[in-house]
Amino acid sequence: MKRQQIILIAGGVAALLCIYFLGQTVPAKKGTLASQNEAHTDSAATINTEALLSAAKKKLTSSQQAYITSLEASVVRGDVKTQQIRTYNQLATFWKDSARMFEPYAYYTAEVAKLENSEKSLTFAARLFLNNLRGVDEPSLKSWEASQAKELFEKALALNPANDSTKIGLGSCYIFGSTAANPTEIMQGIQQILEVARRDSTNMYAQLMLGIGGVVSGQLDKxxxxxxxxxxxxxxxxxxxxxxxxxxxxxGDKANAIKWYEIGKRHVPNKEVVKEIEERIETLKK
Known part of the structure; x- marks a missing residue:
């Protein structure tokens, strides 16, 4: 077990953030399309949504493919928004529960949110993408998920420009959706979150995202x-x-690194993880 896995297990789901800059070491989730060449456009750096969905369908059984095709056809024929919402919900449920593939599930959840155009549904769909992309290592898939999340957060902000959590979420998309080789986007995200932190220094969500953004961008003192x-x-x-x-x-501050690993270790119930943290601490003591 490696360091990033320790953080993941010890910190819970939210610690998927750490994988972004530490490097992914856990196996890809079942159904991920990151390695599907057919999901890419002519540019190696982009993913075409239609091609991604097509690649996902190829992984289904013939009966499942027929079911999905019938649902997709009903969306095309239907011109009533409520019918479209119902069908997209059915597609999202299928991809989540039966196919167990994240990308199509999140995509159709986002389509429902856009049709409903409520702040709650838009932010829910946006956070689906944001939380998942933190654990994505493949650059083009990371970029696609970040773009989806950005669009949803922006729509939510149009409905409620005063929502600081949404602003932080949007800024986080730039931090986690780019790579360390693209500091401009990372800094753009940090600046958006700084707007909130400067106005409300007690917003710990903003402080946390800025702290993680500082690690990503190499601003370690900050x-x-x-x-x-x-x-x-x-x-x-x-x-x-x-x-x-x-x-x-x-x-390079080994003393403080050890201090915080020791503090974190006390709250980890998994003995195997505790052992790995202790090994990490011993390495730092050398």
Missing amino acids: AVERLEKVVKAEPHNMEAVFMLAEANERK
């Missing part, structure tokens, strides 16, 4: 400052604790 603020306000926020350990380790 990252440590932000993350320390989070763990002071939320001492049981294990994502912040392990990110702080990582940030200090990257700085």
